[in-house]
Amino acid sequence: MFQDVDEDTGLPVAGGSCTIFANLLERATYLNRPHKREKNNASPSVPPALRKRKANSMAGCSQWQPEKTSNVDKSNNDRIILNSINETNPSFYQLLEASYADQRTFLNNILEAPSVLDIQREWPVLFNKNAIKWHFNKLTGSNLDFLSENLNNKAAKIVQFGLNTKLINCIETENLNYQSLEVLSKYFKEDFSLLYYKFKYSTDIEEILKVNAPCIVEIENKGTSVYLEKVKVTHCIHFTEALQVAFVLYFNMNLEYIKAISTTLEMIQRYFLKIHPDSGTKSQKISSSKKSDWFNE
Incomplete structure (x- = not known):
């Protein structure tokens, strides 16, 4: 396949x-090449028990923590202005670039990671859709557009595979992108409902959501949104855009993939976005046999 x-x-x-x-x-x-451990690799500010978490947070990221160059007053001023303007302002992306190191310093607090409410209070712009996508591209050196492009190109083939192997009963031509990920999750025997929820009404959503991890919520006749820690962080136009945002939040916010759907998320990372970290992983646990099976069908 x-x-x-x-x-x-x-x-x-x-x-x-x-x-x-x-x-x-x-x-x-x-992996077999002799590696000399640099004295500065083990950050003295991070306890040994949290160093693995830091390494996993850095997995796939080429700009995880750039050096800060601006002074405190300018940083605070940039943050205040950036949080108050929208992406149509010519200064929007310039300020994102200028304050990127400050954004990462705020998010990279391994000892006490900021919550969604902390981010909404201090850096609400980090939940702006365009800022989310820009931040991911800067962080990883990748291009988020690859996800939608590759998914659009490969969805029909994956769905046909699902039909041939009886993972699904029919093809929904208007929902190929959604259905292709449903096929992948069934193939890996994982629970796609932890990533995507569909409701008829919008009442008590926070109480129904099963996970704090990024997830997509579609409400009939009201559109699609992305939730994190059971808090709505942004509204999206369609499923594919919501998938992009939900997936990117794992990288931007230093999150590990939830175990119950980690192989599907790892598939999105490697197969659609071509992100192959040299070290570390965002999967809490991933079977090597499953990984090899991806390419044998």
Whole structure:
């Protein structure tokens, strides 16, 4: 199902596994290479018990904590202005760039991670959709548009696979992106309902949500939103945009994938966004056999 194929002919390339084999070989070579531990790697401000959490938070991030260059007064002024303007202002992205190190310093408090309410109070702009996407691209060096582009291109194939293997009973042509992720979660025997909720009415949503992790909530005739810690953080136009935002929050906010759907989320990260960390993982636990099976169908 996930083998390497020529985009023009549709035929397998080098047996269909050359890219993943090359990636695995490169990874194995890296892990087996002698590594000298630098004295500064073990941050004295982070207790040993939390260093693994920090390493996992940094997984896949190339700009996790840049050095701060501005003074305190300018930083506070930039934050106040940025929180009060919208993305149509010409200064919006300039201020995001100028205050990025301050944003990361605020979010990277491993000892006492800020809550959603803390973020809404101090850095509400971090829940602006455009700011969320910009922050992710800056943080990872990736491009969030790859997620929607690759999902749009591959959804029909994944859904057809789900139909052929009886993971689903029919194809919903108007909901291919949603259905493709449903197929993946069923294939990995995971609970997609922890990521996506659909309600007829908007009453008592916070009490019904099962997890504090990022999730998508669709209310009939009222649109789609993303919740974090059972708090609504932003409204989205459609499912795919909500998926982008919900997934990105795991990176931006230093969160681990929830165990019950971690393989599906890891699939989104690696297969659709092509983010392959050299070290660390956002999965609390992931089966190596499942990972290899992704590319063997």
